[in-house]
Amino acid sequence: MKRFRKYLSYEIAIDIKTCIYFFMILFYYFTWQIIRGSLTADIVLMVEMLAAAYVMGYIQMYLLGNFDEAEKLGKGEQLKIVLASLTYAVASYALAWFARNLIATVLFFLYMVLCYGCIFLSYKIKRDVDTAQLNRELEQFKKGKESDTE
Numbered sequence: 557m558k559r560f561r562k563y564l565s566y567e568i569a570i571d572i573k574t575c576i577y578f579f580m581i582l583f584y585y586f587t588w589q590i591i592r593g594s595l596t597a598d599i600v601l602m603v604e605m606l607a608a609a610y611v612m613g614y615i616q617m618y619l620l621g622n623f624d625e626a627e628k629l630g631k632g633e634q635l636k637i638v639l640a641s642l643t644y645a646v647a648s649y650a651l652a653w654f655a656r657n658l659i660a661t662v663l664f665f666l667y668m669v670l671c672y673g674c675i676f677l678s679y680k681i682k683r684d685v686d687t688a689q690l691n692r693e694l695e696q697f698k699k700g701k702e703s704d705t706e
Contacts (some may be wrong), residue, residue: 570613578609580671585620588654608647620704624672625679641668
């Protein structure tokens with residue numbers, strides 16, 4: 557049961573990552589479409605983007621040490637951010653998400669680096685808030701125990 561719960565926890569984390577990164581990719585794609593003067597989106601490309609986000613979610617979790625949720629942004633995490641962003645950029649070019657426009661692809665790469673940085677900061681802030689909350693709850697629990705023994 558313990559292994560199943562750990563597996564389930566990983567799968568939920570991958571699903572959350574997929575949603576976050578898929579949204580960010582879609583935002584860039586929609587912005588690019590609007591700049592080009594189009595208000596339409598290709599559903600096949602969107603499915604490819606979702607599949608890429610899922611695959612990258614698994615790679616991040618199982619092969620790259622869940623780097624976007626790391627405690628610190630060291631050189632290893634920075635390298636992984638660049639590699640993951642480069643992977644997305646190569647996929648975008650190969651699958652013609654941005655009509656194989658080199659400028660759009662390079663900007664997408666830079667955008668993904670920025671997105672990874674923002675996600676890293678978001679997870680860090682959440683962790684800090686959760687830690688502070690747990691410490692407050694522990695102090696309240698200790699105070700409750702002390703008053704029970706008096």
